[in-house]
Amino acid sequence: MPNFTLNGISVDVPEGTTVLQAAKTVGIEIPHYCYHPNLSIAGNCRMCLVEVEKFPKLQIACNTVVTEGMVVKSDTEKVRQAVTGVLELMLINHPVDCPICDQAGECGLQIYYMKYGLHKSRFAFEDKVHKKKVQDIGGQIVLDAERCILCSRCIRFLQEVTGTSELEFFRRGDHSEISIFPGRPLDNQYTGNLADICPVGALTSKDFRFKCRVWFLRGTRSICPGCANGCNVEAHFKEDIVYRLKPRRNDDVNRTWMCDPGRLEYKKANEARLLTPVVRENGGLKAEAWEAALSFAAFRLWETVEAHGAASVAVIASPAFSNEELYLARKLAEEVLRTPNVGFSPRSSGNGLSDDFLIKADKNPNTRGAQLLGISEEKFDDIVRKIEGGEVKALLVFGNELADFPGERTAELLSRVPFVAQVGTNEGAVSLAAHAVLPSASFVERGGTFTNHAGRVQRFWMGFPPRGNARGGIEILVGLANRLGAGWTFAGEASVFRAIARSEAPFAGMSYESLGELGQIAGGKG
Amino acid sequence: MSLAFSEDTRARHERMLARYPNREAAILPTLHLAQREFGHLSAEAIAYVASLLGFTPARVEGVATFYTMYNRKPVGKYHLQVCRNLSCSLMGAEHLIEHVAGRLGVRPGETTADGKFTLSTVECLGSCGTAPVMQVNDDYYEDLSEDKVDAILDGLR
Ligand code: SF4
Numbered sequence: 074m075p076n077f078t079l080n081g082i083s084v085d086v087p088e089g090t091t092v093l094q095a096a097k098t099v100g101i102e103i104p105h106y107c108y109h110p111n112l113s114i115a116g117n118c119r120m121c122l123v124e125v126e127k128f129p130k131l132q133i134a135c136n137t138v139v140t141e142g143m144v145v146k147s148d149t150e151k152v153r154q155a156v157t158g159v160l161e162l163m164l165i166n167h168p169v170d171c172p173i174c175d176q177a178g179e180c181g182l183q184i185y186y187m188k189y190g191l192h193k194s195r196f197a198f199e200d201k202v203h204k205k206k207v208q209d210i211g212g213q214i215v216l217d218a219e220r221c222i223l224c225s226r227c228i229r230f231l232q233e234v235t236g237t238s239e240l241e242f243f244r245r246g247d248h249s250e251i252s253i254f255p256g257r258p259l260d261n262q263y264t265g266n267l268a269d270i271c272p273v274g275a276l277t278s279k280d281f282r283f284k285c286r287v288w289f290l291r292g293t294r295s296i297c298p299g300c301a302n303g304c305n306v307e308a309h310f311k312e313d314i315v316y317r318l319k320p321r322r323n324d325d326v327n328r329t330w331m332c333d334p335g336r337l338e339y340k341k342a343n344e345a346r347l348l349t350p351v352v353r354e355n356g357g358l359k360a361e362a363w364e365a366a367l368s369f370a371a372f373r374l375w376e377t378v379e380a381h382g383a384a385s386v387a388v389i390a391s392p393a394f395s396n397e398e399l400y401l402a403r404k405l406a407e408e409v410l411r412t413p414n415v416g417f418s419p420r421s422s423g424n425g426l427s428d429d430f431l432i433k434a435d436k437n438p439n440t441r442g443a444q445l446l447g448i449s450e451e452k453f454d455d456i457v458r459k460i461e462g463g464e465v466k467a468l469l470v471f472g473n474e475l476a477d478f479p480g481e482r483t484a485e486l487l488s489r490v491p492f493v494a495q496v497g498t499n500e501g502a503v504s505l506a507a508h509a510v511l512p513s514a515s516f517v518e519r520g521g522t523f524t525n526h527a528g529r530v531q532r533f534w535m536g537f538p539p540r541g542n543a544r545g546g547i548e549i550l551v552g553l554a555n556r557l558g559a560g561w562t563f564a565g566e567a568s569v570f571r572a573i574a575r576s577e578a579p580f581a582g583m584s585y586e587s588l589g590e591l592g593q594i595a596g597g598k599g
Numbered sequence: 600m601s602l603a604f605s606e607d608t609r610a611r612h613e614r615m616l617a618r619y620p621n622r623e624a625a626i627l628p629t630l631h632l633a634q635r636e637f638g639h640l641s642a643e644a645i646a647y648v649a650s651l652l653g654f655t656p657a658r659v660e661g662v663a664t665f666y667t668m669y670n671r672k673p674v675g676k677y678h679l680q681v682c683r684n685l686s687c688s689l690m691g692a693e694h695l696i697e698h699v700a701g702r703l704g705v706r707p708g709e710t711t712a713d714g715k716f717t718l719s720t721v722e723c724l725g726s727c728g729t730a731p732v733m734q735v736n737d738d739y740y741e742d743l744s745e746d747k748v749d750a751i752l753d754g755l756r
């Protein structure tokens with residue numbers, strides 16, 4: 074463990090740590106553009122210059138490994154002048170078109186200019202070298218070549234992470250320009266990350282382009298619901314509309330990346346939402362208050378059990394729901410309705426594509442959670458058979474589709490059941506057939522945990538309260554159970570998770586505190 | 600893809616590859632070979648070199664456009680590269696360039712209508728001791744004067 078001095082502070086760091094990394098651990102900011110924690114070191118932007126005692130010239134902090142007794146200063150006049158100079162050089166040909174740039178508000182040039190620049194431009198706009206703006210280079214990305222500061226992060230990402238090398242610097246000197254080879258657009262499933270790692274507005278997201286100024290957005294820590302990988306993300310929203318997902322660093326799961334399809338998962342929180350409880354009676358649909366809808370659903374479930382016995386009732390859980398919701402769904406089936414019929418299917422209508430990096434074929438965020446909570450897949454097939462045989466008289470379904478069944482098959486199946494209640498977030502074949510639709514919160518509107526394909530239990534946090542009249546799944550389940558006489562006292566996802574940790578072996582010993590931001594592997598490891 | 604090396608060039612390329620420690624290092628010499636074979640490096644030629652070495656065309660294009668000795672446009676039968684850097688300028692390169700341009704009726708960067716000559720200005724050719732200098736295809740002509748240049752051009756007719 075070498076010890077060194079940074080701005081007069083004595084710091085111990087593990088062998089091999091660079092000055093830039095070490096500075097971060099003690100809260101000292103060293104400006105940088107080309108350095109990225111999950112990419113190789115390029116050392117080409119020269120923003121991270123620091124003074125190192127006994128070295129005649131300034132050194133780059135990103136590529137200077139700390140050695141015993143090293144004395145480093147990042148707060149001297151010499152460093153400040155150098156950094157200002159580097160910044161001025163970068164801005165020589167920069168168009169400074171912040172008013173029409175999507176990056177404004179989270180731009181490395183703006184941030185460092187306010188901190189280290191504040192110089193007057195010595196170049197007239199007409200003297201600048203101009204390059205091509207608004208180029209669709211494929212994937213989710215738009216390129217504005219004249220905003221590029223030539224840090225090479227994008228090039229390294231495409232070389233080291235996707236291995237597809239679509240982007241390169243062409244020409245040299247102040248004519249250097251980032252671009253694709255003509256006719257060879259970005260061709261990989263991870264292009265959205267380029268907009269994240271580009272420190273300026275050269276690479277921006279087609280999807281997010283001009284939708285919202287970033288300073289109006291607030292964020293919440295979340296988990297991508299797009300597949301079983303469970304990439305850690307941040308969801309950015311304004312009021313109750315979600316605008317984008319950005320990867321959140323978790324080196325055990327997704328490092329700082331996420332896939333392109335996953336990046337668009339936020340749309341499910343905005344579009345085709347079920348926002349108010351609906352009851353179908355005597356052939357007509359009627360929006361209802363929650364009290365009435367819950368009582369109606371509970372009464373019909375109770376009535377069916379009374380008339381045909383508990384085995385005539387079934388619960389189809391969904392791997393798109395949280396561990397907490399799945400646990401309560403199972404508990405409702407087993408302890409309140411006392412039916413053996415509770416199952417789920419990990420099959421879904423998604424494309425089923427996968428790769429050897431992040432994308433998993435299982436398009437559900439919580440299949441592993443459902444399995445670990447003892448909800449069975451065979452039971453799902455069993456329930457479907459019973460529906461076909463007319464044995465199921467009342468059904469509680471979670472989600473908007475049944476396995477990977479086409480809409481007609483779902484409609485046909487559900488038409489055989491006298492009473493269907495749905496807890497779901499989006500419109501779909503199930504909501505069209507249900508007699509009671511109980512609209513549940515999207516992944517940004519509630520908190521909970523998902524268990525990813527590797528058994529990692531990960532928290533997601535509520536960003537804003539449920540839209541419209543939707544409610545969290547826990548609240549809906551408690552409402553149903555208590556109308557059936559359960560007397561549950563759960564309040565909030567934390568209380569449900571405590572119960573899971575007490576009674577479910579794979580989750581033993583876990584708590585929201587122990588999960589923290591990055592999660593824990595079920596079964597005690599990690 | 601229609602562009603391809605001849606049998607001979609292919610064999611030369613194979614032998615050449617063996618001398619380089621990795622594929623990256625072989626990009627420059629392969630580009631030279633391609634330039635010789637195809638006259639200039641069109642987008643098609645870049646894509647061909649990329650496929651030969653197993654890179655994306657973007658990576659090879661990045662290398663090719665960094666260097667000035669690769670011709671991205673067709674050049675004439677004789678490529679006249681007149682040095683305009685410091686030593687040569689001190690020794691009258693400016694006049695020399697004007698003289699050549701006047702004789703051929705083209706500006707630097709252009710090719711004569713008959714496709715015979717392309718005139719380029721280049722930076723230091725590394726022969727300052729014998730300035731001013733001009734390179735014609737692979738040959739250097741040194742200690743130039745207007746008379747000498749006239750004689751050289753006459754010889755190339
Ligand atoms: S486009 Fe962005 S990430 Fe790529 S080199 Fe330029 S500034 Fe860096």
Ligand code: SF4
Pocket residue numbers: 297298299300301302303304327331332333334335336431432433
């Ligand atoms: S790999 Fe899966 S979890 Fe990760 S971003 Fe893509 S869809 Fe979401």
Ligand code: FES
Pocket residue numbers: 104105106107108115116117118119120121122133134135136
């Ligand atoms: S961050 Fe060190 S040179 Fe760019």
Ligand code: FES
Pocket residue numbers: 682683684685686687688722723724725726727730731732
């Ligand atoms: S300046 Fe012309 S050869 Fe060096």
